[in-house]
Amino acid sequence: MKVKHVCIFALITSLYACNTSNSEVTENVVPEHAQNIEDGDIKHNEKPSEIKTDEKREGIFSYYVGSFEAKKMDDTKSPMLQNKINIALDSMANGVLFGHSVVAGNIRTFRGPVVVKDNNYLAECKEPGDNKYDGVFTFTLNTNDETLRGMWTSNDKKLAVSERFYNLKKTDFKYDPSLALESTYGEVYNSYNAKTEEHEQITDDAGKINASQTELSKKDVENMYKRDLEIMRNAIYARHGYSFKNRKMRYFFDTQVPWYIPVSTDITDGLTELETKNIELIKRYEKHAESYYDVYGR
Amino acid sequence: MMISFSIAKNKVKYSLLVLFCAYTYFLWLMLKITIQYFPVNNDVAFLSIKQDYVGMLHYRIAFFIHVFSAIFVLLAGYSQFSERLRMKRLNLHRLLGWFYVIVTVLLAGPSGLIIGIYANGGLSSRIAFCLLAILWIGFTVLAVIKSIKKQMSSHRAWMIRSFALALSAITLRAWKFILVALFHPKPMDVYQIVAWLGWTLNLVIAELIILNKLRS
Numbered sequence: 001m002k003v004k005h006v007c008i009f010a011l012i013t014s015l016y017a018c019n020t021s022n023s024e025v026t027e028n029v030v031p032e033h034a035q036n037i038e039d040g041d042i043k044h045n046e047k048p049s050e051i052k053t054d055e056k057r058e059g060i061f062s063y064y065v066g067s068f069e070a071k072k073m074d075d076t077k078s079p080m081l082q083n084k085i086n087i088a089l090d091s092m093a094n095g096v097l098f099g100h101s102v103v104a105g106n107i108r109t110f111r112g113p114v115v116v117k118d119n120n121y122l123a124e125c126k127e128p129g130d131n132k133y134d135g136v137f138t139f140t141l142n143t144n145d146e147t148l149r150g151m152w153t154s155n156d157k158k159l160a161v162s163e164r165f166y167n168l169k170k171t172d173f174k175y176d177p178s179l180a181l182e183s184t185y186g187e188v189y190n191s192y193n194a195k196t197e198e199h200e201q202i203t204d205d206a207g208k209i210n211a212s213q214t215e216l217s218k219k220d221v222e223n224m225y226k227r228d229l230e231i232m233r234n235a236i237y238a239r240h241g242y243s244f245k246n247r248k249m250r251y252f253f254d255t256q257v258p259w260y261i262p263v264s265t266d267i268t269d270g271l272t273e274l275e276t277k278n279i280e281l282i283k284r285y286e287k288h289a290e291s292y293y294d295v296y297g298r
Numbered sequence: 299m300m301i302s303f304s305i306a307k308n309k310v311k312y313s314l315l316v317l318f319c320a321y322t323y324f325l326w327l328m329l330k331i332t333i334q335y336f337p338v339n340n341d342v343a344f345l346s347i348k349q350d351y352v353g354m355l356h357y358r359i360a361f362f363i364h365v366f367s368a369i370f371v372l373l374a375g376y377s378q379f380s381e382r383l384r385m386k387r388l389n390l391h392r393l394l395g396w397f398y399v400i401v402t403v404l405l406a407g408p409s410g411l412i413i414g415i416y417a418n419g420g421l422s423s424r425i426a427f428c429l430l431a432i433l434w435i436g437f438t439v440l441a442v443i444k445s446i447k448k449q450m451s452s453h454r455a456w457m458i459r460s461f462a463l464a465l466s467a468i469t470l471r472a473w474k475f476i477l478v479a480l481f482h483p484k485p486m487d488v489y490q491i492v493a494w495l496g497w498t499l500n501l502v503i504a505e506l507i508i509l510n511k512l513r514s
Contacts, residue, residue, distance in 0.1 A: 205484075218350060222418065223486035288347050293485060296327050296475045298344050 060121065060141060063088050064148035064168035065261050067254075068103055070161040071151075077160035080104070080247065084254035086262050087137070087148055087168055097123045101137070102262045105245025110137055119144045129155060139166075146170035173261045175270060179239050181207030181231070181257060188227050189251035202252065206231035211278040212239050221282060226289035233282040236275045240267035318376075324468045325372055331471075332369050338362060351416045360412035367405035371464050374398040378457070399442055402464065407435040419486050423493035430497050434463040455508045462504035463497055470496025 068085035085103040092098065097114035100107055112125035121141040127134035139150025148168040154161070187199035206228035209220055212235075221229060234242075234249045241263030244250035253260045271279070292298065334343045340352045351357040377383055377394050384391045414427030441456035473492045477483060483491075 218347070222347065223484045225484060284346060284349070289485060292343065294475070294478045296471050297331050298471065298474065298489070 060143060061089050061091065063171050063173055063261060063263070064141075065171040066166055066168035068152070068164050068166050070163075071165050072163035073161040074158070079160035080250075082255060083250065084260065084262055085166060085168070086171075086243075087139075087166075089141070089148075097121070097125060099125065101127075102243045102264070104250060105243045105265055106131075106133060107243070107265055108134060112137075132156060133159065171261060173241055173263050175240055176259075177212035177239060177272070178210070179212075179259050180210050181235055183207075183256060186252055186256045189248040191227075200227055202231055203228055207235070210235075211282065212236050212272070212275055215274055216278045216281050218281070221285045224285070226286055226293065229282050229286045229289065233279055233286070236271070236279060237267055240264070240270045242267045321375055324472075325369075327471075328369055328372065328467060332365055335362065335365050347418070348416070356412065357416060360409040363405055364409035364413055367401050367409070368464075368467060371398055371401050371406055372467065374461065374464070378461070395445075399438055402438045402460070403435055407431055407438070410434070417493065419490040419493060423490050426493035426497075430463060430466060434460060437463065451512070454511070458508055459501065459504045462500040465500055466497035469500055 064087045066085065068083045070079055070081045073079040073081075083103050085101060087099060087101050089097065089099040092114060095113055095115075096111055098109070098111045100109045108127045108131060110125035110127045112123055114121050114123040116122075119142055121143070123137070123139055123141070125137045125139075127136070133154065133156075135152055135154040137150060137152050139148050141148045146169065148166070148170070150166060152164045152166070154163070156162070186202050188202060191200035193199070203225065205224045209216065209232065211232050221232075224232070230249070231252060234244070234253065235257075237244075238253045238257060238260045241261055243262035243265050244253060245265075254262075331343070335345070339345070340358065341349070345352055345361070348357075348361075352361075374394060374397075378391065378398065408431070411428055411431035414424060414431050417424045417427045437456050437460040441453050441460055444450075444453035444456055470492045473495050474488055477488050477491065
């Protein structure tokens, strides 16, 4: 059984090698993504363009979302133990699977040979390799329970995290302004205070109003902590599937918000007029809190 | 007897020096707050969260009059409570006194009352700031009347009260700084507290000083 499996894998790998050398033109490489995106300051995005498939299996082409967990890491480099990842399977052609991953504000395409065995798709997909954080995804997609499980290993073994594992669920994404922050508890990333032995906590205020649905007034935001304002504003981006580069926001949305799916690194075009207006107001109060909350003055 | 007297005198000198330095430091802080708005800027510091009102001409006029005039009344702290100046150069005391009165009663006070109507923090802090402005103007006018009537101890008492309220510019901000550092309250919660704490406690202290002066 196993031998057969390996044989098929080898066959397809060689086929793939042939295929690519013959048809370089069909290659679809996404340019490296902009590196320094702060949340809110959303920049240019390159979406992987459509690839023509001759072997479309509509059912599997979807988002697979879940936790991307560190397995091998270097503790001295402050590794992120857990990120939410979206592995999107886009197309398949000649035994080659094409897809892209969205994690930590980074969209990377991948491709590689895939073997279909009963309900399982076994794939080994490589990212282009021109980004510091590129690596190889090895996973099994089970079409029965619609899960995608596997490993990722980085090309550069000196990264903070060089190996991660994941167990993802097939998930559909649709912008839904009614999605609310149900639990707004949780500590602010990297906010540990050695003196008080406490982390800063997000409070209920962060989720009490849905800024994608309700027009905010000054009264709604003037008595809020900066950290809560930040969550309230970034929840708007999260509803649109914004993948956070900013660690503080990522830590909160990746771990505390079940409905959150990272889909894109540029969601500015999708923002509604109401959201844009609210974002402006919240930002004003964030900025004021940042500059004046704890200084001598009003 | 002589020795203990001179030690006491030195102590007084020393504490006056400390007071002088501390007061100058706070004036410096106030000056830094004032120059944020110069040249006239409608979207900076405090005004950045007053955008609902900045559009109103009377608010803008009142705000900038308040910001650019109020700092001058604090200068009275250096001169007007000095016994030596009053004894030796009464005319200067009067001149600077009138300057304080005019700035307070015609500029800083009424403009404070107008912006107090639109204060942050709801009805509670609006009442606090308006009451502060009214009492400040009132105490100052009373002090002038007493002075004209040559009722000098009354004049002194009302001026101490007036200046205690003027000092709320410094104490309100100091309370805010302390409360935030200690308890990390929400921004408008602390604002509502200091709107009252910032000047009521000053009045209590003023009364204690007046009582103390009457006794001696």
